Amino acid sequence: MTVAQRLAALGIALPPPAAPLALYRAATRAGALVYVSGQLATRDGKVLHPGRLGAGVSMEQGREAARAAALNALAAAQALLGSLDGVRVVRLTGYVACEPGFTEQPQVLNGASELLRDALGEEAGVGARVAIGVVALPAGSPVELDLILDVGA
Amino acid sequence: MTVAQRLAALGIALPPPAAPLALYRAATRAGALVYVSGQLATRDGKVLHPGRLGAGVSMEQGREAARAAALNALAAAQALLGSLDGVRVVRLTGYVACEPGFTEQPQVLNGASELLRDALGEEAGVGARVAIGVVALPAGSPVELDLILDVGA
Amino acid sequence: MTVAQRLAALGIALPPPAAPLALYRAATRAGALVYVSGQLATRDGKVLHPGRLGAGVSMEQGREAARAAALNALAAAQALLGSLDGVRVVRLTGYVACEPGFTEQPQVLNGASELLRDALGEEAGVGARVAIGVVALPAGSPVELDLILDVGA
Numbered sequence: 138m139t140v141a142q143r144l145a146a147l148g149i150a151l152p153p154p155a156a157p158l159a160l161y162r163a164a165t166r167a168g169a170l171v172y173v174s175g176q177l178a179t180r181d182g183k184v185l186h187p188g189r190l191g192a193g194v195s196m197e198q199g200r201e202a203a204r205a206a207a208l209n210a211l212a213a214a215q216a217l218l219g220s221l222d223g224v225r226v227v228r229l230t231g232y233v234a235c236e237p238g239f240t241e242q243p244q245v246l247n248g249a250s251e252l253l254r255d256a257l258g259e260e261a262g263v264g265a266r267v268a269i270g271v272v273a274l275p276a277g278s279p280v281e282l283d284l285i286l287d288v289g290a
Numbered sequence: 291m292t293v294a295q296r297l298a299a300l301g302i303a304l305p306p307p308a309a310p311l312a313l314y315r316a317a318t319r320a321g322a323l324v325y326v327s328g329q330l331a332t333r334d335g336k337v338l339h340p341g342r343l344g345a346g347v348s349m350e351q352g353r354e355a356a357r358a359a360a361l362n363a364l365a366a367a368q369a370l371l372g373s374l375d376g377v378r379v380v381r382l383t384g385y386v387a388c389e390p391g392f393t394e395q396p397q398v399l400n401g402a403s404e405l406l407r408d409a410l411g412e413e414a415g416v417g418a419r420v421a422i423g424v425v426a427l428p429a430g431s432p433v434e435l436d437l438i439l440d441v442g443a
Numbered sequence: 444m445t446v447a448q449r450l451a452a453l454g455i456a457l458p459p460p461a462a463p464l465a466l467y468r469a470a471t472r473a474g475a476l477v478y479v480s481g482q483l484a485t486r487d488g489k490v491l492h493p494g495r496l497g498a499g500v501s502m503e504q505g506r507e508a509a510r511a512a513a514l515n516a517l518a519a520a521q522a523l524l525g526s527l528d529g530v531r532v533v534r535l536t537g538y539v540a541c542e543p544g545f546t547e548q549p550q551v552l553n554g555a556s557e558l559l560r561d562a563l564g565e566e567a568g569v570g571a572r573v574a575i576g577v578v579a580l581p582a583g584s585p586v587e588l589d590l591i592l593d594v595g596a
Contacts, residue, residue, distance in 0.1 A: 159549040160556035161572035165533050167593045168475060169321060172534045175573035189543065227318050228325045230436075232575055237342065240430045243312040250313035266314030267328035267436045269385055270426030273576030277546045283536075283573045287320045322474060380471050381478045383589075390495065393583045396465040403466035419467035420481035420589045422538055423579030440473045 140221035140257060147255055154216040155179060155209050158275060163213040170227065171217060171286040176209040177278035178202030187277035190245060190270075191236030194279045200248030202280040203231065207249035210284045211256060218288060226253055226264035227285040234279050235270040242268040249282055293374035293410060300408055307369040308332060308362050311428060316366040323380065324370060324439040329362040330431035331355030340430035343398060343423075344389030347432045353401030355433040356384065360402035363437045364409060371441060379406055379417035380438040387432050388423040395421040402435055446527040446563060453561055460522040461485060461515050464581060469519040476533065477523060477592040482515040483584035484508030493583035496551060496576075497542030500585045506554030508586040509537065513555035516590045517562060524594060532559055532570035533591040540585050541576040548574040555588055 144151065157163055157174065164173045178185045178201075185205050186198040194202075215221050231246040233239070246268050254262040264285075274281045297304065310316055310327065317326045331338045331354075338358050339351040347355075368374050384399040386392075399421050407415040417438075427434045450457065463469055463480065470479045484491045484507075491511050492504040500508075513535075521527050537552040539545070552574050560568040570591075580587045 157572075159553050159572070159574075160560060160569060161535070162569055163571070165571045167531075167533045167591075172571040172591070174534075174571040175575070225320075227320045228327075229314070230573075234576075235426050237425050239426050240428055242426070242428050247312050254313060263313060263315055265316070265318045265325040265327040265436075266310075266312075267383075267434070268312075268428050269328070269424055269434065270387075270428075271575055272425045272543050272578045273541050273545050273548070275546055275548045275574050275576075281573070281575065283571075285320075285325070378473075380473045381480075382467070388579050390578050392579050393581055395579070395581050400465050407466060416466060416468055418469070418471045418478040418480040418589075419463075419465075420536075420587070421465075421581050422481070422577055422587065423540075423581075425578045438473075438478070 144256055151212045151215060152208055154212045164217040169287055169289055171214055171288055173210045173213050173284040175281045175283045176206045177276055178205045178280045179209060180205050184276050184278050186279050188279055189234045189236055190279060191239035196244060199245035199279055203246050203248035204252045206280050206282045207252040210282060214286055223289050224257060225261040225287040227287050228265040229282055229284055230267040231282040232269050232271045232274060234274045239270055242270050245280065297409055304365045304368060305361055307365045317370040322440055322442055324367055324441055326363045326366050326437040328434045328436045329359045330429055331358045331433045332362060333358050337429050337431050339432050341432055342387045342389055343432060344392035349397060352398035352432055356399050356401035357405045359433050359435045360405040363435060367439055376442050377410060378414040378440040380440050381418040382435055382437055383420040384435040385422050385424045385427060387427045392423055395423050398433065450562055457518045457521060458514055460518045470523040475593055475595055477520055477594055479516045479519050479590040481587045481589045482512045483582055484511045484586045485515060486511050490582050490584050492585050494585055495540045495542055496585060497545035502550060505551040505585055509552050509554035510558045512586050512588045513558040516588060520592055529595050530563060531567040531593040533593050534571040535588055535590055536573040537588040538575050538577045538580060540580045545576055548576050
């Protein structure tokens with residue numbers, strides 16, 4: 138089953154790739170690795186649930202935001218590669234905008250990790266991960282994530 | 291001298307590898323590189339010195355926390371690779387939970403860097419490093435770090 | 444045109460490479476990739492515009508700080524490699540010390556991205572990017588950035 142077939146079966150449509158906000162590329166390749174730029178929780182060009190976890194943004198909204206950022210990351214990778222077949226997640230780094238007392242970054246980022254697992258399969262979609270809480274993100278996004286992907290030889 | 295012999299000579303026992311807190315792998319490999327997931331300052335399954343530098347967690351506690359996170363990172367790498375022989379630190383990224391006025395992240399992270407140097411030797415254990423202060427980390431850990439390792443061809 | 448000729452034409456002089464603040468190397472190489480350690484916004488050994496965006500440090504000062512950090516990153520890479528010819532930016536990760544309400548990290552980091560584009564050219568100097576807002580950085584620097592470079596086979 139191709140990734141496109143899997144996404145169709147799940148009823149998941151990748152968004153159009155987001156235009157970079159500034160002077161960078163959405164994704165670059167170096168050898169077998171693809172580096173996807175930091176992706177925000179946007180849908181149709183608007184930030185989903187702007188704000189911070191622990192200060193108005195709920196866990197469920199945070200998970201939804203993480204999922205949206207992961208969809209944007211897949212769209213950026215597909216735009217570079219043409220297809221997501223054979224792509225494996227090496228590492229996901231996720232940043233959650235939050236209050237000092239908020240400590241559930243892993244649960245928020247599962248919204249992204251579950252989407253990647255569903256889209257690419259358990260073997261290819263689950264990689265290493267880093268989960269960090271930060272004070273602020275571009276455009277007020279509650280979540281930002283970047284990906285390192287292995288696209289093979 | 292193998293890394294196991296060096297650790298034994300130093301009286302350092304690696305902890306059992308920590309189970310991932312959520313949907314990710316503790317470490318992944320891509321070519322000659324190994325990416326170790328974000329490691330918290332846990333010992334026996336409990337966070338060491340939870341809180342933030344500059345707000346109740348002392349420098350000495352922060353350094354001890356960084357050392358514990360580095361031990362967890364080595365345990366995760368060993369679980370993936372079977373052995374730490376031939377492993378070289380490419381980059382350590384360290385996140386220190388802290389107050390806005392706290393600026394001694396490098397000194398805190400030396401607790402991790404000294405452990406890696408002692409465990410792997412000066413040549414292999416000292417790599418590039420990034421030191422960042424953040425508002426919050428999973429489970430209230432005062433330090434989190436991830437590693438990129440080179441395991442050769 | 445070599446990078447040295449380009450820099451000379453632009454009137455840009457690379458600073459001497461900054462000595463690591465602690466136990467790490469300024470840059471490491473793994474295969475075709477070079478990892479440059481986190482670089483602060485220093486000039487002549489002093490932090491430029493210490494503090495946080497949204498709390499006393501202006502956008503223009505932030506951009507100038509980002510540019511200074513990028514110059515330090517190029518100096519670190521050149522010290523490792525001998526020359527910047529053939530170097531390509533794979534990814535820039537930029538951390539902006541800021542208040543919770545500050546959301547213009549991308550505009551601040553353009554100060555770094557423009558310098559890299561000018562120094563290395565559009566093709567090689569513009570890579571993937573991650574822009575994050577954080578609560579504090581070493582030595583009070585308003586910006587820190589790290590680079591992953593591709594130096595070819």
